Amino acid sequence: MAEQKKSLEYRFDEVPPAGHLLMLSLQHVMLMFVSVGLPIIFTGQINETTEFASTLVALSMLAAGIGSIIQSAGIPFIGSGYLCPNVCGPSYLSLSLSAAWAGRIPLMRGMIIVAGLVEMALAPLVHKLKQVFPTFIVGLVVAMVGISVIRMSVTSLFGLEFRGDAIRSEDIVIGMVSLFVMVISNIWGRGFVRVYCLLIGMAAGWLLALLLDPEYRHALAVIQHSEMFAIPAPGPEFRGIHFRMDMVLPFVVIAISGSLKSFGNLLAAQKISEPHLEQVDFSPIRKGLLADGFSTALAGVLGGMAVDTSSSNIGLAGSTKVLSRWIGVAAGAVFVLLAFCPKVIVALSLMPKPVLGASIIFAGCFMICTGFLEMFSEEWDQRKTFIVGIALFFGLSTAFLPVLYARSPELIRTFFTDPLPTTTILAVVLNLVLNLDRIVARLLERTAKGG
Template sequence: MSRSPPDIIYGVNDKPPTLSLLMMGFQHVVVITLTLIIPVLIAKEVGLSDQQANFFISMSLLATGIGTCLQAWKWRGIIGSGYLCPCICGPSYLSASIMAVHTGGLSLLFGMTAITGVFQIAISRIISKLRILFPVEVTGVVVTMVGITIIPFAIPSFFGTTNTNLINPVVVLVSLITFVIICGFTIWGKGWTRLFPALIGCIIGYLLSLALGVAGDDTVAKISTTPLFGFPDLSYFGFSFNPYLLLPFFIATISSTFKNVGDITICQKTSDMDWKRPDFSNISAGILSDGISTLIGGLIGGLGQSSSSSNIGLALGTRTISRYISFSAGGILILLAFFPKLAALFLYLPDPVMGAMSIYMGSFMIVAGLGIVTSRMMDARKTFVVGSSLMFGLGVHMLPDIFSQVPTVIQPLFESGLSVATLVAITLNLLMRIGIKKQETLTIQPDDEISDKVFAFMEKQGERWGARPDVIRRATSALSETCESLFSTGRTTEPVSVTAIYDELKIDIPVSYTGKELILTDKRPTPQEIMKDPDGFSRLSGYMVQRYADRVTNQNLGDKWVITLHFDH
């Protein structure tokens, strides 16, 4: 059973009090509804009528609510990751969706979205076999870029330059006040205020924006004229299919899946103090959940769904990662699909509020991603993979026209810094693996400086393999103690052969020598036993080796002994 970090207020399986659960659900809904800009952009780009746009947005909200609950469900370990990892309208589907509506209207978009869900369901069944594509450094790059991709949206909103190049001082003032309130309650808040910093900041920022006139000239009018309750008009629903759009939608699915891997990985790491590597069976269940959510989106008339990195950032900031919050947020989203006036409150969030919240959440994602990258030892190969992929990913945002000449059919893969960085990281990782041996040998002579030689050997291999630093430190100590003991206690006078064998799950170090058995014991010898027993020092060394390694086996092969040090990785 996983152990939650000590600073977590509500762990994955903790159920907060009902009122707190409801308020935390609202807090996450505020973040989720920021992504309603995706269906709004599609509606504006293709000229949908107000009625069509309202239907599209309502059904997208409904799909998001269902998907948010589904992701937290963890049904038999098959569907849902079981984490607070809400769904949003997937940004990866923007370009392909616009192409579909331009080509065949909403019916074509709904049909292709449903097929996209089937794509993702199929990918979820084989993702565990593709774990070689996602070592920790690649996953860390994905998570880091998820945070970085918020910047092009967050900074213009923060400074009021969304529709102009001129900074709006009033917008900046509201943004700063909102940001300071959110950060202040996150860091210094006590009791309930620490649980709801984003919600408190959002409410105060919203009221300030309305009072200072930066919420939009017609925001209040739009909200007031929106009906309180209404069923979506199903006359806008339909299905059609175009085989020429299969490739762009498949590429969008791949981009969304890359993001799913990073998001669920950070959920795993955040919830478990003993986290070592991504659990791909759990990731598979999470991707399957998002695939089903996207399929549902297409079947009811909504947009494709993806996991929400911003909400994970919010969970990290508030230190509340209970999956029950997803059920609260999901239920609210489902209700919003039938209460347009309430949905409009979120839909018309002022720019300074969105900017402050986005920067707050993105900062946690960036730092979390870098933490994943540095959880393994880095050598020149891995540094090249991480650095190059981040540079290409950042290049998309700094030079947005750089991939403008890419064929339209694969444009979704290159329109996001996240997609480009992930593609570069995966490609370079596979190339950099060429020439890396998973097994290395070392011979230690009786007159060698054993500690120095073992340290240099294990550090070099640890960097090449990208091993966990703590495991390499324990392996170095165990191997040094073993070899020192063999020579100092007269167990052997011959050279000792060491082989280090690595895979993603373990490190095994067989130590082969000719001589007497090294005594291994789980019981620490007393000072009297050490001084009086001829094998006292050998027993002490054997005890120390047992303490450093996860498991130790000793095998006799005629005139040779093989001590194998096992380390879980």
């Protein structure tokens, strides 16, 4: 016990002192705020007003905050009990837009509820995956959790929003300095400095942005026009919940994909929270997937965007060795409170993109390396080489060549959407196919013994 306490600031079941709990939760809240840009992007795509955007952000934050509390608290029957906060799910953005274009917000709400119920229905089946997730595939999935955020994090680090944007030298300096401060604080820092390395790096980057770029200083003027406290008041455009049969299948498929992504995140959370486990414990993962589905359905009921587990926050927990699930509960509570504070929402949404990008890269590094260490921790053979290699080739190609898959038949396009679920599906299938002779041999052996 003493040895473990030396290596971890707070184990996943420990409760930090109140002051530390608040500061550590704020560190996670800052990272969770990256996803708040999705409701704003969504609003622009459907040509709605600024007031609509504010309401959508607040409702989405409510769903994510409540979901984070349920997920991290691990109450009976639901929630993993790991530090695994919820954020607005980027994988749902495209289909949510399709639903909104077809039937406005009521249809989007209804279809998000359907997706959440599908995720909840899949959760009890997770224990059946035990045989198809050997150690090296678990490691691959954990690594892909980090790899899947590379595109978003690097574009943010360079301050890019659209493909044709020019890269500014100020953004490069701000992003690199932020990342450098986070890394050196984590490596050489002690006590407070090491634990709060992300907050320190964010603060350094933000201050540098205010010094180097007048745009960031001018943007702060927007804050004074926002209210300090306001209860989200959905307008008539939010009223009603509708469903359409022709949209059920796409949302079922994205729910399956979302479940796989959350499965990978929960596996990663378990690996860093309980490293002593020799095999995957599927009970908390099942409860975690149930909580994820419930949170998604809740987002639809409230009128917000679909939510998902956050890879970046899990990476932050692993890199700082601060794993207490109560930090996730506190972060969720803070996120809920912030949903009623428009002034704070505006202030945090003005955080420079390079600083956010540096934060995600910092967290993702730990996930990638932890996964690789797990993957190569057992004896290797040629079968594993092709299982991992082929899965990585096609999984990563979804990020490198999205236009290629956009022109593919619908069945292929459905499953080749994101590196994490695509790599996971291919690795599981290839593991079964390339080990078919061994599986048949074991079945014959059991049959012979039974006879």
